Amino acid sequence: MYENVQIGIVGAGSVFTPELIELILEKKLDVSKIVFMDIDSERLEILASLAKRQIEHSEMDISVETTESYKDAIINSDFILLQPRVGKGQMRIEDEKLAHKYHIPYVETVSVPGLGAFLRTVPVYNEIASLIKEYAPNARIMNFANPAGPLTTYLHRIGLTNTVGVCNVPVSYVSSVAEIFDVPEESVSMSWKGLNHFAAADEVLIDGKNVLPELAEKASLGEYYFPFSLQVLEDTKLGLSPYFQWYLHSDERMEELLEKEKSRGEEVKELEKELLEIYSQPETIEMPELLKKRGGFKYSEVVANLIESFQTNNHHVHYINVPNNGTLSSLPDETIVEVPAIVQNGEIFPLQAGDLPKFIKSFVSNMATVYDYWISAVMNKDGSDLRKALMLDPVFSDAKHSDALLKEIFAVNEDYVENFYS
Template sequence: MALKLVIIGGGSSYTPEILEGIIQRQDTFPVNEIVLVDIEPGKDKLETIGNLGKRMIHQANANINLSWTLNRREALVNADFITTQIRVGGLQARSIDERIPLKHGFIGQETNGAGGIMKAFRTIPVLMEIAEDVQEICPDAWIVNFTNPAGIVTEALLNYSNHKKVIGVCNIPFNTQHSTAELLDVKPEEVLIEFIGLNHFIFGKKVLVSGKDRTEEVFDRLIHRETNYTPANIMPLDWSETFIQSTKLLPNPYHQYYFQTETVLEKDLQSYQENGTRAEVVQELEKSLFELYQQPNLKTKPKELEKRGGAFYSKVACSLMDSIYNNKNDVQTVNTQNNGTITDLPADAVIEVNCVITKDGPKPISIGKIPSPVKGIIQNMKAMEDLTIQAALSGNYQDAYNAFVMNPLIQDEKKAKVLLDELLEAHKAYLPQFKQ
């Protein structure tokens, strides 16, 4: 059976990784048509990626027809899978999300705090439109979303769009699995981590290696700083022995924003003063990547792509699509509806959790209760995510303010308004729902 994949945000620097993943899986996941989709401002990048993709396919002697277009609805006809990797407002919008909070003494980050909320405000309405197009044109297709904030966006689509075949993916579980394998000197496929929590807010509850519990050994090695599983977009910080031994949980790199806030803010402000925002650093990296992509002798994904913070998102997405198509019943960590998996969260909440991947989608593996040390903050985060989705869809100022003031990285009723007002003004071109 031939398959059609549509990549929305096809002009992204990450796209060569998706193409590589599809090429490598030709024997098991027979995609024979790929359409890259983007918008007018991304036309030049889309063409660059398209030409590189053609060279990659030719080099691999793969039977894949690759094309690109600015017409999304036309591209979606007969699609089997759709991946979404968009950035509404581009890296300039990300820079604003980072710069304004830092100016006011708050964490400035693209998926956490005020910046993460603003990205959700810009992104959710656009992806809702995409989901409605999918439901109308190719209702049997799966949307695999790795547009951030992935968990919030996936929940908005599952709970408020008419299209329900939506799964969110993230590279943090992948990175954590591979770093843990390196720490224990075993193969990544031998490692299974029981994750609990939300996108960018998951904890590792248990580490199994070929079925054997080695959680305490991982904790011990982490305490003695024998590994670093921090992605390129986050500055690595150590975790104290007290934190690890008291919580009995494996943190992920994003937790430093919440549990080491003062230290992170200090380092971020220093980095901002010396190098500008992370977005500005990424703009330079993107520039060099696209210069590479334009070289006619480049016929494979360049190693330099791994310097981007979201590297390996695409690998995760390709593995997921392969498993759905082949009904593999393997275990992967994805963003999907809770439905009783975590008993302390609502049924329709989207969580990041280990699932058995079937032809009918992910089947979450039951976890039970949230560990007591982190129960309160996970519930707080989930409530804040709900407020963010509500505001993104309503365009109501009070809804937006509630999301800001209840975010653990803000929680200041006066400064929340200052931040919100300034960010709404800065992003007004991409926030038509906030008319006042």
């Protein structure tokens, strides 16, 4: 069923696409065609040309086609990868400016940038979903577009139940632990569970031994995957997603944001410009070290590993976003949760995860409700649901600002989102 497959990449102009191609070639996945789709013709040409050089260098027989049409990327594809950034990097920067103005801690999926990206992506996903239902109803869909959790949930709500959400955070956490303890990544496993970007592990095992008690002492605090105070790590005794820092250390993060000369979106824009210049050089075949500085590095590893498991029925453990269906007892069945899972005979099976750690249980449940309000707002054109979402999200500290903020969010995004807010 998953032999000689076609992969359609929506948003193939992403700077991460070469990493994916490299892994497909390294793993010698049974792929016959990859369709590169992007609305940015310049980026599309740069990334497709690099992919052709990579494939030629590997001596594998994979054809690469380019298109600016969603339909062309979808029709006949066995795997459809969704990684668009609607509004490009500039709209992320505009979101950050709004969060900055209202002194709300922010990063790509937290607070205003998360909501802005969700609102912009929904109309595009409505169009894509209709095309998938008509032209590739049995395709496996992998969503990496942020905010990955709410967008994966939305795709399920509108009928694309073959969708999984993929993220680099869990595999990068595993990689960080392996580096700290100087062991191969394959020897590290963990009971990772929660929502995308809001998950935690109450066990991190190396060859069966729980190393969490030692991790707080060994980790270099302040590094990306350990941005917490020693007190937080010692008290919680959890392996926390780094995104919790925006809630557990919100005042400190906000002070840092106010002091910075450039927002993360502005930094990423400059970084991507440099990466695209490297990619456009005819001699470029291998991935530059610079890519590791771009948040999201290793996402392609999740995608390539998943495709490999669909093709080989191996027992690789994937940390992915799937419907809960009783996996975590304190969350509704329809909630999309991030948990360990395996693929067998073309089906995904979450590994039994029990329940959420007590420390994050109420927070995760609360954020699941926040995302439900986002989704009901766009499905029912109900602006009051967005106000309720802001009231529930702890990072929005004062409800009195919600009306003015939401009006500005819709004004800034008028080219991408129908203004249903009132």
